Amino acid sequence: MPGTLVIGASQAGVQIAATLRELGDEEPITLIGEEPHRPYQRPPLSKKWLKSELVPGDVILRTREWYDGQRIDLVSGDRVVTIRRDADGTGLAMTQGGRQLAFDRLALATGSSVRRLTIPGTDFHGVHYLRDADDAYALEAALHDPANRRVVVIGGGFIGLEIASVARSVDKEVTVLEASPRLVGRVVSEQTSAFYLAAHRRRGTRVVLDARLQRIVGGAADAAGRRSRVVGVELADGVLIPADLVVIGIGVLPRTELAIQLGLEVAGGIVVDAHARASDGRTVAAGDCTAMPNPYTLGVPGLTRIESVNNALEQGKVAASTLLGRPATYASVPWFWSDQADLKLQIAGLSAGYDHVVVRGRPEDERFCVLYYRGGRLISADCVNQPAEFLAVRGALAKGHTIPPDRAADMSTPLKLSVTEPVAA
Numbered sequence: 556m557p558g559t560l561v562i563g564a565s566q567a568g569v570q571i572a573a574t575l576r577e578l579g580d581e582e583p584i585t586l587i588g589e590e591p592h593r594p595y596q597r598p599p600l601s602k603k604w605l606k607s608e609l610v611p612g613d614v615i616l617r618t619r620e621w622y623d624g625q626r627i628d629l630v631s632g633d634r635v636v637t638i639r640r641d642a643d644g645t646g647l648a649m650t651q652g653g654r655q656l657a658f659d660r661l662a663l664a665t666g667s668s669v670r671r672l673t674i675p676g677t678d679f680h681g682v683h684y685l686r687d688a689d690d691a692y693a694l695e696a697a698l699h700d701p702a703n704r705r706v707v708v709i710g711g712g713f714i715g716l717e718i719a720s721v722a723r724s725v726d727k728e729v730t731v732l733e734a735s736p737r738l739v740g741r742v743v744s745e746q747t748s749a750f751y752l753a754a755h756r757r758r759g760t761r762v763v764l765d766a767r768l769q770r771i772v773g774g775a776a777d778a779a780g781r782r783s784r785v786v787g788v789e790l791a792d793g794v795l796i797p798a799d800l801v802v803i804g805i806g807v808l809p810r811t812e813l814a815i816q817l818g819l820e821v822a823g824g825i826v827v828d829a830h831a832r833a834s835d836g837r838t839v840a841a842g843d844c845t846a847m848p849n850p851y852t853l854g855v856p857g858l859t860r861i862e863s864v865n866n867a868l869e870q871g872k873v874a875a876s877t878l879l880g881r882p883a884t885y886a887s888v889p890w891f892w893s894d895q896a897d898l899k900l901q902i903a904g905l906s907a908g909y910d911h912v913v914v915r916g917r918p919e920d921e922r923f924c925v926l927y928y929r930g931g932r933l934i935s936a937d938c939v940n941q942p943a944e945f946l947a948v949r950g951a952l953a954k955g956h957t958i959p960p961d962r963a964a965d966m967s968t969p970l971k972l973s974v975t976e977p978v979a980a
C-alpha cells in the first residue's frame with residue numbers, strides 16, 4: 556500500500572509523477588518538495604520574472620486541481636532528512652517536519668543548489684543568489700529599488716549574464732566579474748564567448764575577465780549589530796568595484812545527500828544508467844542531480860550531468876517508465892536555451908570533445924550559429940536568433956545525421972537542406 560515516493564517537487568519530480576499516471580499506474584504517489592511553493596519553472600526567474608512581467612500563476616507547473624485529480628499527494632514545505640531502504644525494497648523517509656513516508660518505489664529528483672562563494676563578505680545586506688522563487692522575489696525587489704544603482708554580478712555564466720541583461724534593461728550600471736578568461740567558458744566555444752562579451756559590452760555592461768576576487772566589502776554594522784549593506788567588491792589588486800547590489804551566480808552543485816545515505820554511487824551527481832536507474836538497480840533518479848552516460852556525447856566516454864529543463868523532463872519520463880518495470884531508454888537530444896536582452900541562444904547537442912567549429916553567419920549581426928564537429932561529424936550547435944537553424948541541427952542529431960562542415964558555412968542554403976547521413980568511418 557505504500558506506493559511511490561518522489562523526492563524533489565520541481566521539473567523532474569513533477570514529470571515522474573505525471574508520467575506514472577499517464578502510463579496507468581494506480582498506486583499511491585507522494586511528491587515531496589522542501590520549497591513552500593507549488594512546483595514552478597525556474598527559467599523565467601532570471602528572465603521575465605526579474606523584469607516584473609510575471610505573476611506566480613505564470614510559472615507554476617500544474618494547478619492544485621491537477622494534483623488532486625491525478626491523486627498525487629503533493630507535500631510542500633518539508634524536507635526529507637533521513638532515508639533508508641531495506642533488502643526487500645521497501646523503505647522509510649523521515650522529514651524535518653516529523654512526517655514518516657513509507658514507500659516501495661523511490662525516485663530521487665533532488666536537483667541542485669547554488670555553489671556558494673567562499674570569500675569574506677557574502678553575508679552583507681544586498682548580496683544575492685538566484686536559485687528559487689524566494690531568491691527571485693528578493694532580487695526582483697532589489698533590482699527595482701531606485702536606491703540600488705550599481706549592480707555587480709559575480710560569474711559570467713548563463714544565469715549571471717541573464718541577470719546582467721535584466722539589470723541593464725532597468726538602467727542599472729552593471730559590472731560582470733568572471734574568473735576565467737572568457738564568458739560561459741565551461742559550455743561554449745571561444746567564438747560564442749567572444750560574441751557574448753562584445754554583445755554585453757555593446758549594451759553598456761562592463762565585463763571584467765580573469766577577475767580575482769578578494770572580498771565583498773560592506774559598511775559598518777549599525778548600533779544594534781545588524782549586518783550592514785554591501786558597498787563594493789574588492790579585487791586581489793586592491794581595486795574596489797562599487798556596488799549597491801551584488802548577485803552571485805557561480806554555478807550549482809548536485810544534491811546527492813540522500814543518495815549517499817542510501818549507499819548509491821555518486822560521482823559528480825547520482826550515477827544512473829540510460830534507464831535512469833541508480834546503482835542499487837531499483838531507485839531511479841532524474842534531472843540536475845544525476846550523472847549519466849549520455850548517448851549524445853557520441854562516443855566520448857564518461858558521465859554527463861546536464862542542468863536543463865529538457866533533460867529533467869526527458870529523464871523524468873524514462874525514470875517513471877523504469878519504476879513500472881518497463882525500462883525506457885534515454886534517447887533525447889539535449890537542448891538548452893538562454894535569453895539575454897534580445898538575444899535568444901538555443902543549444903542542441905553536447906559539444907564536449909569537439910575538434911573543429913564552423914561559424915555560420917556574422918556574429919556582429921547578432922544572428923549566427925556555431926556548429927561543433929568531432930572527426931568531421933556534427934555534434935552540437937549554438938544558435939543565436941536562428942530558431943530554424945537550431946531545429947535543423949536538433950533534427951539532424953536526433954536521426955544520427957550530420958551537416959558537412961563545408962556546407963554548414965554556406966549561407967545561401969538553409970541548414971535543413973544540407974543534412975546528410977554520416978559517411979561511415
Ligand SMILES: Cc1cc2nc3c(=O)[nH]c(=O)nc-3n(C[C@H](O)[C@H](O)[C@H](O)COP(=O)(O)OP(=O)(O)OC[C@H]3O[C@@H](n4cnc5c(N)ncnc54)[C@H](O)[C@@H]3O)c2cc1C
Binds near residue numbers: 562563636664687891
Ligand atoms: C534562475 C534559473 C534560470 C534557468 N534557466 C534555464 C533555461 O533558460 N533553460 C534551461 O533549460 N534550464 C534553465 N535552468 C535550469 C533548470 O531550471 C534546471 O535544470 C531544472 O530546474 C532542473 O530540475 P530538477 O527537477 O532536476 O531540479 P530542481 O529544479 O533543482 O528541483 C529540485 C527540487 O528538489 C527539492 N529537494 C531537494 N532535496 C530535497 C529533500 N531532501 N526533500 C525535499 N525536497 C528536496 C529542492 O528544494 C527543489 O525544489 C535555470 C535555473 C535557474 C535557477
